[in-house]
Amino acid sequence: MKNIHEIRDPIHVFIRLDSDERKVLDSHPFQRLRHIHQLAMTYLAYPGATHKRFEHSLGVMELASRVFDVVTNLDNVTDEIRDLLKPLKAPDQIAYWRRVIRMAALCHDIGHLPFSHAAEQELLPEGWDHEKLTREIIRSDEMKTIWDSVTPPLRHEDIEKLAVGPKKATDLEFTDWETILAEIIVGDAFGVDRMDYLLRDSHHIGVAYGKFDHYRLIDTLRILPPAQLGENGEYQEPALGVEEGGIQSAEALMLARYFMYSQVYFHPVRRIYDIHLLDFLKKWLDHGFFATDLESHLRLTDNEITAALWKAAFEENEKGHTHARRIIRREHFKTLYQWNPNDVSINRDSGESVFKALKAEFGAEHFRHDRYLQKSGAPDFPVRMRDSRIVSSLAFSQALSNLPVVSVDYVFADRSCIDEVSKWLDENRDTIIQPEKEE
Helix, strand or coil: CCCEEEEEECCCEEEEEEHHHHHHHHCHHHHHHHHCECCHHHHHCCCCCCCEHHHHHHHHHHHHHHHHHHHHCHHHCCHHHHHHCHHHHCHHHHHHHHHHHHHHHHHCCCCCCCCHHHHCCCCCCCCCCHHHHHHHHHCCHHHHHHHHHCCCCCCHHHHHHHHHCCCCCCCCCCCHHHHHHHHHHHCCCCCHHHHHHHHHHHHHHCCCCCCCCHHHHHHCEEEECCCCCCCCCCCCCCEEEEEHHHHHHHHHHHHHHHHHHHHHHCCHHHHHHHHHHHHHHHHHCHHHCCCCCHHHHHHCCHHHHHHHHHHHHHCCCCCCHHHHHHHHCCCCCEEEEECCHHHHHHCCCHHHHHHHHHHHHHCHHHEEEEEEECCCCCCCCEEECCCCCEEEHHHHCHHHHCCCCCEEEEEEECHHHHHHHHHHHHHHHHHHCCCCCCC
16 A cells, blocks of 8 residues: 555645655645745735645645545446446546546646736736646656656646646547546536635635535535537537535535625735736836746746845835835725726726726826626536436526626725825716717
């Protein structure tokens, strides 16, 4: 029997790794995650949010293993699903894919930039994101050596597929089986990546918004056929769904996500610090972009950027001095305007109108605009009723079908002029938010 290593985790008590998995844990790319904050600069708004991607990845591996064991248990699999997914009939295949899903879960965030998502969209070259960097690391020579050394050897393509999913690996072909396993990690409905970060972030920040009964939810997850055929009667693949008895836990997961986004992830102070960090990195990075070669990527963590911020904040000739000062000296812009239903009833782009008017009157350097609208509400997934019929979750659950989308619209202003600008906005708001007349 291989050596078993135990790691204490604040959410899941003990996580057990064998000697092969420990090789991944000890690798340079994975150890780097000890120095990447899970929630970027959220600790400046919630002081407890100092946890890292390292422990999150361990938690995702643990939850992925639990879900895999539940949904592949033959007592939980119908004959129809067993016929559709051949690996369920082969114990050696189940053992192989269990190892793959654990390794993929460990590595699913290995490509993250410093401070996680804060600067990813604007500071990577076109066509790059952290998932692509993750894939490059998984297929790197260092990691290939690990995949070849485990028993049995693992195909790096399989780990790539499960770590990022079909939406991010469009150049790879996924079987139905591989799609479901990827869904366990990164799925919109029951991805354990989301389960872990909601529970973990809630735990460290000290709020209750992200808590839900994940034990009950995992116990009731199943691989289910679709609720109905496609519009043209074509075949649809099986998907991860839930037994009727677990629907309330699934609702709690979706509500937890909504509340954490609206109350924590889109907290205005957190958002403005992300904006100031982005402004600083545009000045500090060579050519205004993060490097995508693996050697440069793996050398850069939050530590180097924090040191650069600290230096720049106190030395006026350093690149990005103004933006660094706003972060380090806590001179961040303050919220001047935010989404208001009365304004939106007149002009759905009221925040944009306010931002444009302020820039024209006082100068663009004094303001920042932050707008986000979630693309959709709760995902649709199959639910198996107690009479064995399969229904749509959105048809079955009023809570899910009516789940609101996350929407924020902030305009931030330099605190040095906030009083003057606030007074001007109060006097002119009614005129400013009127929609522009079309030509």
